[in-house]
Amino acid sequence: MRTPTASAPSAARPAPLAYRCPADGSHAPVESPAWRCPTCGGTWDLDFAPSSPVPLKSLAGRVNSLWRYEEALPLAGPAGGLTLGEGRTPLVPLTDHVSAKLDFLMPTLSFKDRGAVMLVELARRLGPGRVARVVADSSGNAGTAVAAYCARAALPCAVYVPEATSPKKTEQIRAHGAHVVLVPGDREAAAVAGRAAADEPGTFYASHVHNPFFLHGTKTYVYELWEDLGGRLPDTLVVPVGNGTLLLGAWLAVNELHAHGLVDRRPALVAVQAEAVSPLAAAFHAGAQDLAVSASPAPARPTLAEGIAIPRPPRAAQILRAVRESGGTFLTVTEPRIRAAQLDLAARGLFVESTAAACWAAVTADPGRVAGATVVPLCGAGAKTGLAAG
Known part of the structure; x- marks a missing residue:
């Protein structure tokens, strides 16, 4: 990314980046305040592809965060920039063929740190002349991550969340110094309120749904798997899906690794939704x-x-296409299954929030639907919500 202001780090990419609308081909520079396509209202993709492969043998001596995959990232590493040591989470076995990646061990206790660091670093590089404050909407974890990285970057932040959001999550957001706006209604109501605030002058909309920089952060989940497995990927990636930010980031990484000849096959994506909200x-x-x-x-x-209780995810078409192209499928899980999976993981020493247990619930409910070596993400810590009642 070309340095947008004189105060931005000199390590930024030399070529300018642009947003691209996959629906109508419209473009906008990343310095633009337009957080969606002004022509059709659709979500942006990022006009970026890694020009060189990530060198597996050279990774051992690099920074111990997701910035180690610098060849694959649209923003160059933070020499004097933003990091909380995010990424590099453990991979531990659950069964003979299923392993869990412990993304609840991130700095804010959820995988959303992967994307939030990219969004806030972008806002920081755009500079105070363009960004006076950061706004996000969230069911809790993404807002917490954005709030934490805004605190690190000394950027004012407001987070819009549904009024029923776990008090432990809103407490965490406030602790980072962000202003919490409780919105009556569901997750979609919070999104509507957040988007309205995003249209105010001087606002950077740190949307984990609409801004594609977030996906280029979450794709490091797969780069880490590839590194930890010695240049291989598992046969199956099981991923919880609401807005699909982890799944779409994973599919970005899979295709990048394949395009550079770093893997010879692409794993199947098995997407998991709660039966109660499974559009x-x-x-x-x-x-x-x-x-x-x-x-x-x-x-x-x-x-x-x-x-993952998202009735109408904006990137629905992209999610469906990615799962089909991978040869994967969708699974749904009931509330009793989610509750039982959370307790089962806790009995194994892994206390995660109920959303994070959804993939394990799907795998244990129907083991025949996943094949070969399989990885499930444990995305959020149980300390954020406590044990599911029931």
């Missing part, structure tokens, strides 16, 4: 390419997996 699973099994635009989303039922 993507329904669309996938109906053979749809997207969620029906004219139809109202099915009423969201209560679910323990609040982090």
Whole structure:
């Protein structure tokens, strides 16, 4: 990325980056305040592809954070820039063929740190002339991550969350110095409020859904697997899906590694949703390419997996396409299964929030639906929500 202001780090990429709308081909510079395509209102992709492969044999001597994969990132490493030591989380076996990646051991206790560091570093590099404050909307974890990195970058931050968000999560956001706005209604209501605030002058919208820099942070999840497995990837990646930010980041990384000849096959993506809120699973099994635009989303039922309770994800078409291209599928899990999986993981020494237990619930409910070496992410710590009631 070309340095947008004189105060930005000199290590930025030499070539300018641009947002690109996959629907109509529109472009905008990353310095633009437009957080979505002004022509069709769609989500941006980032017009970026790594020009050189990540050198596996050279990684051992690099910084112990996700910035070690500098060839694959749209922002160059933070020489004097932003980091909390995010990434490099452990991979531990659960069964003979299923392993868990412990992303709840991130600085803010969720995988959202992977994308948040990229968003806030971008806001920091854009400089005070363009960014007076940062706004995010979230069910809790993404907002916490953005708040933490804004605190590190000394950027004012406001986070819009549904009023029913876990008090432990809102307490964590406030502890980082961010202003919490409790929005009546569900996750979509919080998104609407956040987007309205994002349109105010001088605001950087740190949207983990709309801003593609977030996906280029979450893709480091797969780069770490590839490194830890000695240049291989597992046969199956099981991923929880609400807005799909981890799944889409994972698919970015898989395709980049394959394009550079660093892996010879691509793993199947198995996407997991709570049965109570499963619009993507329904669309996938109906053979749809997207969620029906004219139809109202099915009423969201209560679910323990609040982090993936998204009735209408903006990147639905991309998520469905990625799962199909990978040869994967969608699985849904019931509330009793989620609760049992959380308790089972805790009995194994891994206390995660109920959303993070959804993938383990899917794998244990139907072991025949996943093949070969499999990795599940444990995305958020149990300290954020406590044990599921029941």
